[in-house]
Amino acid sequence: MASIRDLKQDINYVLGDIIEAALLHQAANPDSDTKASEAVVDDSITTFDELIAKVNDKNVENRKAHLKSVRAELESRGTELIARINKL
Numbered sequence: 001m002a003s004i005r006d007l008k009q010d011i012n013y014v015l016g017d018i019i020e021a022a023l024l025h026q027a028a029n030p031d032s033d034t035k036a037s038e039a040v041v042d043d044s045i046t047t048f049d050e051l052i053a054k055v056n057d058k059n060v061e062n063r064k065a066h067l068k069s070v071r072a073e074l075e076s077r078g079t080e081l082i083a084r085i086n087k088l
Contacts, residue, residue, distance in 0.1 A: 007055055007071060014078045015048045018085065025088050032088075040084050047077050 022037040022044070051074055060066040 004055060004067065007067060007074075008052065010071070011048060011051050011055070011074055014074060015044045015081075018078065018081045019044045021082075021085050022088075025085065029088075036084070036088055040081055040088075043084075044081055047081070051077075 019041050022040040026034050026037050051070055054070045054073075055067065057066070
């Protein structure tokens, strides 16, 4: 089950990097409003929790297709969060 471990690591690394980028933005721009970057951090944590719960869900009919959909969701939600960081 190395692919499940890799998927969990990908979720952790991608969302961790997004949180780090938001926090770096806050540190680099201390005078700016931090509500938008804090919202990105909160949404990243929520996304992490949801995706890990989906990966750990063993009551699915087709496990392989389910994990592919989780990976696709990680990509789409990660792209959305990155776009929000770029707008800061």
